[in-house]
Amino acid sequence: MGRKGLDYEDLNENVKKVQYAVRGELYLRASELQKEGKRIIFTNVGNPHALGQKPLTFPRQVVALCQAPFLLDDPNVGLIFPADAIARAKHYLAMAPGGLGAYSDSRGIPGVRKEVAEFIQRRDGYPSDPELIYLTDGASKGVMQMLNAIIRNGRDGILVPVPQYPLYSAAISLFGGSLVPYYLDEEANWGLDLVNTRQSVAAARSNGITIRAMVIINPGNPTGQCLSEANLKEILNFCYQENLVLLADEVYQQNVYQDERPFISSRKVLFDMGGPISREVQLVSFHTVSKGYWGECGQRGGYFEMTNIPPKTVDEIYKVASIALSPNVPGQIFMGLMMSPPKPGDISYPKFATESKSILDSLRRRAQIMTDGFNSCRNVVCNFTEGAMYSFPQIRLPQRAMDTARSAGKEPDVFYCLKLLEATGISTVPGSGFGQKEGVFHLRTTILPAEEDMPAIMSSFKKFNDSFMEQYQDYSKL
Amino acid sequence: MGRKGLDYEDLNENVKKVQYAVRGELYLRASELQKEGKRIIFTNVGNPHALGQKPLTFPRQVVALCQAPFLLDDPNVGLIFPADAIARAKHYLAMAPGGLGAYSDSRGIPGVRKEVAEFIQRRDGYPSDPELIYLTDGASKGVMQMLNAIIRNGRDGILVPVPQYPLYSAAISLFGGSLVPYYLDEEANWGLDLVNTRQSVAAARSNGITIRAMVIINPGNPTGQCLSEANLKEILNFCYQENLVLLADEVYQQNVYQDERPFISSRKVLFDMGGPISREVQLVSFHTVSKGYWGECGQRGGYFEMTNIPPKTVDEIYKVASIALSPNVPGQIFMGLMMSPPKPGDISYPKFATESKSILDSLRRRAQIMTDGFNSCRNVVCNFTEGAMYSFPQIRLPQRAMDTARSAGKEPDVFYCLKLLEATGISTVPGSGFGQKEGVFHLRTTILPAEEDMPAIMSSFKKFNDSFMEQYQDYSKL
Secondary structure (H helix, E strand, C coil): CCCCCHHHHCCCCCHHHHHHHCCCCCHHHHHHHHCCCCCCCCCCCCHHHCCCCCHHHHHHHHHHHHHHCHHHHHHHHHHHHCHHHHHHHHHHHHHHCCCCCCCCCCCCCCHHHHHHHHHHHHHHHHCCHHHHHECCCHHHHHHHHHHHHHCCCEEEEEEEEEEECCHHHHHHHCCCCEEEEEEEEEHHEEEHHHHHHHHHHHHHHHHHCEEEEEEEECCCCCCCCCCHHHHHHHHHHHHHHHEEEEEEEECCCCCECCCCCCCCCHHHHHHCCCCHHHCCEEEEEEECCCCCCCCCCCHCCCEEEECCCCCCHHHHHHHHHHHHHCCCCHHHHHHHHCCCCCCCCCCCHHHHHHHCCCCCCCHHHHHCCCCCCCCHHCCCCCCCEECEEEEEEEEECCCHHHHHHHHCCCHHHHHHHHHHHHHCCCEEEHHHHHHCCCCCCEEEEECCCCCCHHHHHHHHHHHHHHHHHHHHCCHHCC | CCCCCCCHHHCCHHHHCCCHHHHCCCHHHHHHHHCCCCCCEEECCCCCCCHCCCCCEEEEEEHHHHHHHHHHHCCHHHHHHHHHHHHHHHHHHHHHHHHHHHCCCCCCHHHHHHHHHHHHHHHCCCCCCCCHEECCCCHHHHHHHHHHHHCCCCCCEEEEEECCCHHHHHHHHHHCCEEEEEEEHHHHHCCCCHHHHHHHHHHHHHHCCCCEEEEEEECCCCCCCCCCCHHHHHHHHHHHHHHHEEEEEEECCCCCCCCCCCCCCHHHHHHHHHHHHHHCEEEEEEEECCCCCCCHHCCEEEEEECCCCHHHHHHHHHHHHCCCCCCHHHHHHHHHHCCCCCCCCCHHHHHHHHHHHHHHHHHHHHHHHHHHHHHHHCEEEECCHHHEEEEEECCCHHEEEEEEEEECCCCHHHHHHHHHHHHHHCCCCHHHHCCCCCCCCCCEEEECCCCCHHHHHHHHHHHHHHHHHHCCHHHHCC
């Protein structure tokens, strides 16, 4: 027999080239250990509910009623659902002819897109057009749609922060483009340094690459920094000068754990700048129901908003979205609810506010516990998690550990993370999955384990780390 | 200013090449007319709930409870939910740690994949391995994943039936492959003729195309035929001889409206054949919760099952699926419920059975009303809808109509369908969106309008058609 279409050797090379560390070797080994009965703490993915975070009650009540609209006619419905949840369910069902079981428009339900536009206007102080907002099955799908539209061939480059969330490297590989890294500066709290970025661009161009877009992740994943307004202005100026699309991954905009640098949207900064920049920089901003204090990852709800994108391109994006008919409708309702949560005076407001505050306050405390815990460990240094859901400590590995790892055919950080996993059940992602400077090693963990488990986890980490460092310490240097 | 990344002129050419007629010119015009207040009957998409089909009660109860798990502790829950729905919700929540708000494994929840495997085994009489079943956001997403893995470049060809569901042509364009058509034979009830298929293959090969996979849609979309066992055997033999992956779109397997040719899965026929064929033909089968008597399009639930696919390829498909983290979890629960619906003896069985039968019986009657209606019209001939959800009548347009259309810059069938839309509000898809033989014209309509509206719709169609034919009749031939 000859070769067949799905033989590994004959697959699309771009598919084979994709690397996706968040669910890579470490995750697979953790899954095996779990099958063998070991208790695993999955901190590899920002998946809050999987680690015990309870869903917010109000949105779940509304979506449950939308799933079972016949309950609205049940005389007992008022016994288990509050009146404002019932009213809100009717509001969304009126927007979605056929209910949750009907395909919506491929861009999403018009009424929900209007709620998104209203949210953006309240947030930024500038009007937003629902026709330029498309709902998606989570933010990742939106990012993939845009990269697919932009990337034409292997000479098209996308500027991506390193360390980066590997969605970007994976999607750029899949669509056959070139990732052009710009390095975030760990010593400057993972700030973006445009001098260095210009050097990356120049180097890529001298290799025949056309830079077409720039990705920012704000707050940062895996690095946790919040970009300052000044930094965002520099970035927008740079995109203007270089004719780059700015892809602004703002999925962690609700996840901010300090007061000095609140989240500011790229779009607000763009419009504040005024002049030709504000009319010409092509900007696509992404958001999701998976993060924030919602954490509704499994529902797959998200949106992207297009600013200064030509109408013909907007139509092309619509056409491609329509191939898969529509984003899932329950996820769209979650997006609508996130955009217009209960307001003071609503029956469900006090509970919603208490639940939200409790989650956010606890995340803030956990960010601190984790940073402090890492910084108390031998050979570990860690920037504070200003935002997002991750801690990204640098692990200063002794030469002997690096040599042992490489003779076992592993990257040193992979070797360290595997040992950590076997010893403690803590499942992290090695820094090499996100990119890091040559010879510098990290790991990424979420800050999501339950707050009451945090001290034990950090002490188990410290015990492992300090004995690992002891075992591999560099005697020659003593 | 220079060109920018999202300027239309600089988009990925494959994105621009995509055509998707189901939501194309006709759909856009219909949406405009609707905004202007005209009553539109959307028969362009197989979207049953949008046309008034009620969701099945039991699965909605279960998913509503999964969305709001706190209801399970409410003392009043038994007043509005039956005990078996409550038990089933607990069953799924136990399978999905973190509930509907947590990302699942990127392949889907293991317990649901096991339910899919058990369904397949009951259906076909051969065991099925849950590890080779991946859950997806609707079947379309699964088809796109497989085509993306198979297509390497523009010389890779995919055999697609013509007329075809435009998902295939759109996805093949998007991934930069070549669609190689094989024509279904309208005179033989849209049967597949392998002699003709071999000619298509030979012609493509002589143009330097490597044929890598073959798509079948059974029951057919838009053509509505059910493939016979003999036909499926021929197809599998052909794929074996030519080393083609068979992509079997079997999303309409519950939608069969005659008893002579029940649905038989490609997988069952493959295993019935035995010998090397059954061990070597690479087969991927697709299913969904969007069709059947469920019609839960908006939930975006689906699966694909891989047969005889090498393990390394299965791993690659997993890796790519993991980029977008997981299919939506509520859609996965719907898939599980479709695979294991209430059984005789369960509290909810009588209601579930009554609802299902009523939908299926009505679809069967509507298929007949529609076929008969079209065949009563002047210059219209239509095969009976044996399965699926569509009627695909041939419209024999007079020369004068064709000339008028072309002088208006329209394909003749687009011209006809636009006139139909303006006159009656019936929104169909022109046959050119699916492919048809040169000089032969069709339209596709779903059989989904409410049964009570059907006589009025068909009479409105007939009135339009017969006066159109009168207006454009070819006087020279009188």
